[in-house]
Amino acid sequence: MRKLILVIVFGLAIGALFGQLMMSVPGYWLVRVGDTSYQTSFWFGLILLLAVFVVLYFALRLLSRFINPVSRFKTWNSRSRNRTAMRRTVRGLVALAEGRWKRAEKSLVKAADDSSTPLVNYLSAALAAHYQGRYEQADTLLKRAHLSTEGADTAVGLMQAQLMLDRQQYEEALAALTRLDQHLPNHPQVLKQLKQAYISVSDWDGLRRLMPRLAAQQLISREEREVLEFQAYRELILQESRLVDQHGIEKIRNLWADMPDHLRTNTDLIVLYTEILVHGNEQGIAERLLRHALKEHWDSRLILRYGMLDVDPKRQLAASEKWLQERPNDPDLLLTLGRLSLRNAYWDKAKEYFEASQQQRPSGVVCAELARLYANLGDHNKSQLFYRQSVELLDKSLPALPQPVPDVKTQAKQAS
Template sequence: MKSVIWLLLLFTLAVLLALFARENNGYALLFFNQWRMELSLNAFVLLFVFLLGGGYGLLKLLDWLVSMPGNVRQYQAARRASNAGKYHREALLAMFEGRHLRAERNLRVALASQDNPELRLADTLIAVRASHSCRDFERRDAYLAQAREIGGPRSLARLMLEAELLGEQYRTREALDLLHQVYAISPKLTSALKLELKLRQQENHPARVIELADMLERSEAIDAGQAFRVRAQARLAQLKLVPMDSRELERWWASLGKDERHQPRLAAAAAREFGRLALIERAETIVVEALESNWDVSLLEVYGELGRMDGKGDAVKRLARAEEWLRHHPNDHSLLLALGRLCRDAALWGKARTYLEASVAVTATPVAHAELGQLLEQLDEREEANEQYRASLGLALDLLERRG
């Protein structure tokens, strides 16, 4: 529709110009020194339009000739940028496909054609990751040196990538030094905190792991469940790291939250530490409270060992409590095993044998067979004891084969 309107306007203008030229009887008189020229007004208008158009065309030609070198350089730069962009896209696709060697080759070509410093830095860092994935560490370090030259010493992207790669090589100290530089630029960078958490776990630094887990949970970088598991693992590491005396252990236990104190593995480990210090009643309280919250095999195992720990404990009371649990968990082989151990430690040989045989009948385990074998050996039933030992060894070998 627009083209039709334009055609109508052009035809109208042509008609008006033709009418003007036919009806116009004017003339133009031009003087230049002693020269005089007389022209019809129509001829003057046509001559003026021709000269104006010719002058404009000449100026455009001169401008094109003058700007030709710059245009050539601009064209070459655009061609180089297009070529670099092509290889950059192919390299990214190869990276996502897991073809790291092809990605590195494409990036090498892209870098040769790339003039933009920011894009050069990005391509260099991708090449660093690709070379690292190919385990070509010499080439990776060469690309890292290029990245330092392009981005400078405070390039956050380069520092984070280098720290991550060094962490993957278990070069923990070097990676942590780089993270200190990252924190100087961005003190609360979430990705840096996550990477440090991983490195501190490698380094076995539980106090810092707990601190980082709290920070990441508050910033919602990790969910509450993940933070809880990380903290629980760090608490276990704290127990193994340096043996504590009774005051230190009590202070450490009091610093835990309620959910942590009821975590089965953590409660079992803490109870064993209290038992090591001959604080049997404290260990028993920890196990009982945790069992009431979370019924777990590891806690039952510790409860069954309480009688063998040094100290003064009420064996009859413990046995009565365990038998009360049995009413609610009649087919729990771990509870039956714990009852057998408690009875054996209390010198109740008949009940111990009954409970251990029941545990084996419910679920045969290497530990239950071994416990029953030791009891039968004490009762001077050596042949039956040897049968239990053989059964224990056979189950243990089966478990090793399945895991191997």
């Protein structure tokens, strides 16, 4: 109500102002055509001209509709087809999400030509065809997607690589992704697919070189990176270990030098590298490696392997006896000390260390060492005793399996 009153008051004010203006500004229009003349007041003529202008404007618009009906029909038809294509595209994408591949492909392809986003239609249809196992049709749709939109190389290439990975066409996928990586370095999706391709084709060198790039883009967690780096370096070392020449050892040493710090403290890799160094007649390097690793972190596998090296037994024994001061009851260290004492021909000391190890933890291996030592010292009774203990301990470690029941008659015959 208040708004209506305000409008009426405003209208009256404008009318009064306009009336006052008409009275204060007199004038007239005179139009003469031949011998005929027309005269009217200035304000009436102005209103008349404005009315004529409005009539002409709407008349020209109405006339333009009748003059160009074909163009207007084409525009209307195009908009109508685009709306229909949009509805079909939505239905196709919904069917794709629901796993109805055939319906999705049909709707998306049918709507592609009239869609404002044909690239989306063809890519989604290619995915639907792929899920149906129609690989040739999927490739055809990818080609149509590439032709439908300018600048679609990246999207089509990524989709093509993903479909190749799903089909287990790993070599082809890696080749396609390598080309994409050259044109689009550090593209997140390219890097993620490259990781999958490298693992699939066992390209461990490519994978280890990819890890820093994945980490820089925050595309991989720390845990996953450590697992993949461990796998990559382990496989690379195993591959190179099949080479027995010095060149092979040199490659492995370079790999070890390039390895991240956290991997050089991994016990599995240290043991593997040690075995390769020993096989390549690099026991001196192996001894330094194990000695340094044992100072950093103690592990039973490392100390047992240290005792099997044949480098400088006196220096090894001295270093191990220093460790014994920190770990006086370590059975693996005591076993290693016994073996190093044997290498130094300290027979009595070897017996003491072996027996101390046996007291800390009964072991078939230690019993076997003692049995062999006593046999060579001429004490066959103790040798047989430790051999029996070794067999008994070994028997306890065997899995529980059904065994034949001894025949009493057979045993009696054997006894007689």
